[in-house]
Amino acid sequence: MTTIPAEPDLQAAFDATIDRHDRIEPRDWMPDAYRKTLVRQIAQHAHSEIIGMQPEGNWIGRAPSLRRKAILLAKVQDEAGHGLYLYSACETLGVSRAELTELLLSGRQKYSSIFNYPTLSYADVGTIGWLVDGAAICNQVPLCRTSYGPYGRAMIRICKEESFHQRQGYELLMTMMRGTDEQRAMVQESVNRFWWPVLMMFGPPDAQSPNSAQSMAWGIKRNSNDELRQKFVDMTVPQAEALGVTLPDPGLRWNEERGHYDFGEPDWQEFAAVIRGDGPCNAQRLAHRRAAHEEGAWVREAATAFAAREAALRDSR
């Protein structure tokens, strides 16, 4: 007969695992707040992948060449796959995909604010790959070492695929920059629109990020929002130079003393508005997701009924 250890012992074992930088696994005891934080973060990440299919999916039917169409369709398909890994990781914490979907559709769980911006030209497909996926990688690489095992393992796979997407996006922009004046102008216009929203992807400044400290202590988060934002800017400036585009920030300049680029402050009021639901495409993104979910309900019901019937038949034999 096994005895159930007392909670203080369980907490001590959990703390020791975190201190050793080891992984917490689904069957391990964990504090409720840790579980809750993980569910919130992983679900938000999964929802972002699924909603993130829409801005680029907008261009699949109108991709400018068959090769670009294949690249784009494969990429958007990868995002569905990422959503799937992440929902699965979340399910190991005791929440079902159906519950999480309901939380997304009812607006009780969020997704990345960046996907509430529209894609107005094919250059946006490249910019999303380069800057949005680039920022996502910056956020996600440290998560490969996050303390919760299933999340960390999902992130390793996702980061590898995201880095592919980033290269493809950059390659698309490179091609356009080698093209006509009109194509170069399209790239610059696209970068102008996405630059500030991309910087917001790292979340509010550290001083205003309420959940960060606890997440860092638990090893869920490994770097602060501002650290990651700085890292992203430092990495992106030389890439922008190589591409021949200007980043739309008059305050952007190398700071010899800090060994980093100085850059301007994103418009945090805009960020708050988009998070609140008042971004340019919030309503459209959720309506699209809701319609797909509702139109597919009869198919999911049929699959469930069929599976139950098959199981009953097997049992009766």
Next chain:
Amino acid sequence: MSDEHGSVFDGLLGGDSSQWAFGTDFEDPLAGVDTTTPDGVDPAELAAYCLMLGDDALIMSQRLSEWCSRAPDLEEDIALANMALDLLGQARLLLARAAAADPAVVPALPEGSPVPPEDALAFFRDDRDFRNVRLAEVPNGDFAHVVVRLLLFSTARLALLERLRTSRDHVLAAVAGKGVKEVAYHRDWAGRWFLTLAQGTEESHRRLLAALDALWPLQGELVAAHPLERSLAGAGVGVDPAELRQEVDAVLDQVLTVSGVPRPGRRPWRASAAGPDATACTPRP
């Protein structure tokens, strides 16, 4: 972030193109392949035949890709995108094969245009020059329609590709060799969903029958022989779709029987004196 995962940024500015999916530039998909037209075959006929097979795949792929982000569940979203990608891959090779066999089929573009032949064919032909069957192009409808359409399409295409593997044209034989594996999965996916919807709920059963009723007439065109197909079949290059009829019927009958769905009362539309081209009678959406 100096661990091994930090290296994902390293290649961005480098010149190594080997790690880029789909390459860093357009590459001739038929590079290094023997594209000489087999002896005794009219290159114009071969090109037209490749366009027939290629356009079916291209248009079907376009319709399937419209499902992206709209499927009933993530697994099906991924599966539909996968099938769209498979068919897009087949289409690209077949359009390139058509252009290599007879450059005259490629729409003329201004001198120096960087547009490769596959794109000139896909993007610059007039709608009337597309040779796809109507089944590939009718609007998507609901999920039951995608299941029925894929079942009808992939059953006929699999039977065709299996025979095309021994084509005297090396490119067609290679496209068929690869395509057989892909389309076998498409047929399997559609067959499984056909059974599921047939025996799932009353609503799914009703929707499936409605889709079958709507799409069944279009199935005949897949197994109706065009004079061009007969001619190329005679030359050992193409397949006469009439040869496929028995096998296609047998497969469909099996799926219908297992699912408990009666064979639709209507007969598939088969063109008669007016010729198969007369089937293109509906306005394009």
